[in-house]
Amino acid sequence: xxxxxxxxxxxxxxxxxNRCSACAQAGIDLFFCSPKCQKMVWQGHKLxxxxxxxxxxxxxFSQAEASDILDSLEQPVARAEEPYTRSATVMExxxxxxxxxxxxxxxxxxxxxxxxxxxxxSASPALDQLPAMLVWSRYAILATHRTIDSFRQFLLQGMAGxxxxxxxxxxxxxxxPQDLDVRSARLLHQMLCILTLHAxxxxxxxxxxxxxxPPSTSEECKRCVTALMQYAVKxxxxxxLQKLSVAFKGRSRSPGPSRR
Numbered sequence: 001x002x003x004x005x006x007x008x009x010x011x012x013x014x015x016x017x018n019r020c021s022a023c024a025q026a027g028i029d030l031f032f033c034s035p036k037c038q039k040m041v042w043q044g045h046k047l048x049x050x051x052x053x054x055x056x057x058x059x060x061f062s063q064a065e066a067s068d069i070l071d072s073l074e075q076p077v078a079r080a081e082e083p084y085t086r087s088a089t090v091m092e093x094x095x096x097x098x099x100x101x102x103x104x105x106x107x108x109x110x111x112x113x114x115x116x117x118x119x120x121x122s123a124s125p126a127l128d129q130l131p132a133m134l135v136w137s138r139y140a141i142l143a144t145h146r147t148i149d150s151f152r153q154f155l156l157q158g159m160a161g162x163x164x165x166x167x168x169x170x171x172x173x174x175x176x177p178q179d180l181d182v183r184s185a186r187l188l189h190q191m192l193c194i195l196t197l198h199a200x201x202x203x204x205x206x207x208x209x210x211x212x213x214p215p216s217t218s219e220e221c222k223r224c225v226t227a228l229m230q231y232a233v234k235x236x237x238x239x240x241l242q243k244l245s246v247a248f249k250g251r252s253r254s255p256g257p258s259r260r
Contacts, residue, residue, distance in 0.1 A: 013227030044196030
């Protein structure tokens with residue numbers, strides 16, 4: 001279990017004793033120096049807060065998200081940052097990342113459908129692939145450039161994209177998020193703060209009728225990135241910055257989720 005008396009705020013990097021109590025109960029110390037800093041990123045942090053914080057677990061699909069993925073299985077993918085995989089469709093890319101080349105479309109439909117919060121219990125032997133599906137299907141959807149109108153989906157797809165880029169740059173070990181150690185899990189939590197702040201900074205709001213974080217400034221976004229870099233050097237060493245640089249360059253070339 002992660003136990004620290006003080007730590008750096010995930011949002012601004014200030015030293016503080018204040019931490020998220022729900023995440024601390026899950027075994028990871030995630031610090032926020034003030035209610036203001038925590039509120040600024042709450043719409044993102046709440047998706048991974050508490051039981052999902054550590055081991056770090058991507059949330060289940062909403063019904064709308066599952067439907068969107070199912071409707072996209074035959075859509076072509078096109079990535080700007082690499083080709084990590086040269087698969088032609090969302091379905092083929094998911095199969096490649098899952099290491100399940102003989103999976104049929106029906107297999108994927110069953111697995112995706114079982115990943116919603118109100119799905120009936122499934123006896124599928126492939127159910128152990130669900131944690132990977134919750135990550136890689138969201139990553140695959142990024143490359144279809146589909147317009148989305150859900151802030152939740154926007155953040156989760158962005159997080160899957162960050163994870164994939166860090167993974168590809170060697171900044172994370174080749175394991176699922178749930179198998180990361182507490183240091184790497186904290187890194188992803190801080191990435192989520194950056195993603196949430198940047199989404200709040202980018203006007204106008206494309207998510208009508210949906211709760212969003214308060215507007216952020218460019219300085220607040222920069223401080224969060226600086227806090228991430230300082231944590232990375234302190235925890236993993238100066239050479240780790242090169243891996244982060246590769247990942248961020250990949251992110252800048254990737255269009256990310258399109259917002260309505």
